Amino acid sequence: xxxSEAVExxxxxxxxxxxxxxxxxWAAAEARSLGRGGVSLVAKAIGISRTTIYAGLAELEAAxxxxxxxxxxxxxxxxxxxxxxxxxxxxxxxxxxxxxxxxSRGDPMSALRWTCKxxxxxxxxxxxxxxxxxxxxxxxxxxxxxxxxxxxxKTREGAQHPDRDAQFHYIADKVAQYQRQRxxxxxxxxxxxxxxxxxxxxxxEWQPKGQPEQxxxxxxxxxxxxxxxPYGVYxxxxxxxxxxxxxxxDTAEFAVQSIRRWWLEMGRPLYPKARRLxxxxxxxxxxxxxxxxWRVQLQRLADELGFAVQVCHFPPGTSKWNKIEHRLFCxxxxxxxxxxxxxxxxxxxLIGSVSTAEGLxxxxxxxxxxxxxxxxVSDAELAAVAIERDEFHGEWNxxxxxxxxxxxx
Numbered sequence: 001x002x003x004s005e006a007v008e009x010x011x012x013x014x015x016x017x018x019x020x021x022x023x024x025x026w027a028a029a030e031a032r033s034l035g036r037g038g039v040s041l042v043a044k045a046i047g048i049s050r051t052t053i054y055a056g057l058a059e060l061e062a063a064x065x066x067x068x069x070x071x072x073x074x075x076x077x078x079x080x081x082x083x084x085x086x087x088x089x090x091x092x093x094x095x096x097x098x099x100x101x102x103x104s105r106g107d108p109m110s111a112l113r114w115t116c117k118x119x120x121x122x123x124x125x126x127x128x129x130x131x132x133x134x135x136x137x138x139x140x141x142x143x144x145x146x147x148x149x150x151x152x153x154k155t156r157e158g159a160q161h162p163d164r165d166a167q168f169h170y171i172a173d174k175v176a177q178y179q180r181q182r183x184x185x186x187x188x189x190x191x192x193x194x195x196x197x198x199x200x201x202x203x204x205e206w207q208p209k210g211q212p213e214q215x216x217x218x219x220x221x222x223x224x225x226x227x228x229x230p231y232g233v234y235x236x237x238x239x240x241x242x243x244x245x246x247x248x249x250d251t252a253e254f255a256v257q258s259i260r261r262w263w264l265e266m267g268r269p270l271y272p273k274a275r276r277l278x279x280x281x282x283x284x285x286x287x288x289x290x291x292x293x294w295r296v297q298l299q300r301l302a303d304e305l306g307f308a309v310q311v312c313h314f315p316p317g318t319s320k321w322n323k324i325e326h327r328l329f330c331x332x333x334x335x336x337x338x339x340x341x342x343x344x345x346x347x348x349x350l351i352g353s354v355s356t357a358e359g360l361x362x363x364x365x366x367x368x369x370x371x372x373x374x375x376x377v378s379d380a381e382l383a384a385v386a387i388e389r390d391e392f393h394g395e396w397n398x399x400x401x402x403x404x405x406x407x408x409x
C-alpha cells in the first residue's frame with residue numbers, strides 16, 4: 001500500500017466521526033507529517049481542496065492548534081457553507097464539455113476548435129460565456145467529469161496486408177526450422193542515422209548536481225564529422241549482435257558488407273558446420289525486397305560462403321516486429337541516453353559496451369569504406385542472380401544459391 005492509499009484508508013475509517021473542522025485539522029496534520037508535497041497528496045487522496053488544507057495548517061500553527069472548543073456540537077447552521085459551483089451554475093459543466101470536445105458535443109466552430117485546450121484557455125472562454133471560474137476550478141471540474149491529461153497513442157497501423165499474420169507465422173516456422181538444425185538465423189536492419197558532434201541526445205544521465213553535459217543549441221550537421229549509419233546484425237539464437245558504423249551512404253552494398261563482416265568475425269566461429277543462412281529483414285530500406293542491388297550483393301555473398309542465403313522479409317509497415325528492433329537497437333539507444341556522440345569512436349564504444357541481464361553481447365566496428373548511392377543494376381546482372389522463390393509470397397521469401405562450389409573456410 002502506497003502513502004496515498006494509506007491516507008485514503010485512514011480517512012474512510014474516520015470519516016463518520018469527522019465534522020467539518022476536525023476533518024480540516026486532521027487533513028492538515030496528515031499533510032504536515034508527510035512534508036513536501038503532502039498537501040497535494042492528501043487533497044487528492046480524500047477529495048478535499050488544497051485551500052481547505054492550508055486553512056487547517058494555519059489553524060494548527062495558531063496557538064498550537066487550539067483554535068476552537070472541540071466539545072462544541074455544531075459547526076454551522078444546517079445548510080450553511082459555500083455551495084458547489086455546479087449547484088450555483090448549472091450550465092458550467094455543459095459548456096465546459098462542449099469546449100473540450102467541440103466536434104462531438106458542441107459547436108464545431110468553437111473558439112477552441114483549433115487551439116490548445118489548456119485550463120487557462122478554458123477558464124478564459126468560460127468567463128467570456130459568463131461563468132465565473134478560475135484555472136484551478138477548471139482542473140477540479142475536468143477531474144470530476146472524467147477527463148485527464150493524455151498524450152496521443154500510436155495504435156492505428158493503417159491498411160494491413162491481408163497475409164500479414166500468415167507471413168509472421170511463415171517467418172516463425174522458418175526460424176524454428178533453422179534453429180532445430182543448428183543453422184544461423186540473423187535479423188538485420190539499419191538504425192537511425194546519428195549526428196556526430198556535441199549535439200543534444202535524448203534522455204537523462206546522472207551528473208554532478210548543477211553540471212549538465214553541454215551541447216549545441218542548433219542541430220546543424222558538422223561538415224567534417226557528418227553522420228553515421230549503424231547497420232546491425234542480430235544473431236537470434238546466440239543473442240549476440242554486430243554493428244557496422246558506416247560513415248557514408250546506407251546502401252545495399254553496405255548492408256551486405258555488414259553481414260559479411262558479422263560472418264567473418266562472429267558467425268563462422270559459432271557455426272562452423274553451417275550449410276545455409278536465414279536472414280530476416282524489413283521490406284524497405286537498403287535491404288528491401290524490391291532493391292535490385294540487395295539481391296546482387298547477396299549473390300556475391302552466397303558465392304563467397306559457398307551455401308545458400310535464405311531471406312524472409314516482414315510485410316510493409318511491420319518493421320517493429322523485426323527481432324533486432326527490440327532485442328538490440330532499443331538497448332543501444334538506452335545505453336547512450338543523454339550523452340553527446342562527440343566522435344565516431346564514441347559511437348563505436350557505446351554500442352560495443354551494450355549488455356543486458358539476459359546475456360546480450362554486442363561488437364561494433366567502424367566501416368570507413370565509401371559506398372556509392374544510386375548504383376543501377378542492369379537486367380542482365382539481375383538475371384544472373386541464382387534466386388529460388390518460395391511458393392508463399394515469393395517476393396518476400398526466397399533463397400539465393402551460390403554459383404560456385406563451396407570454398408574451404
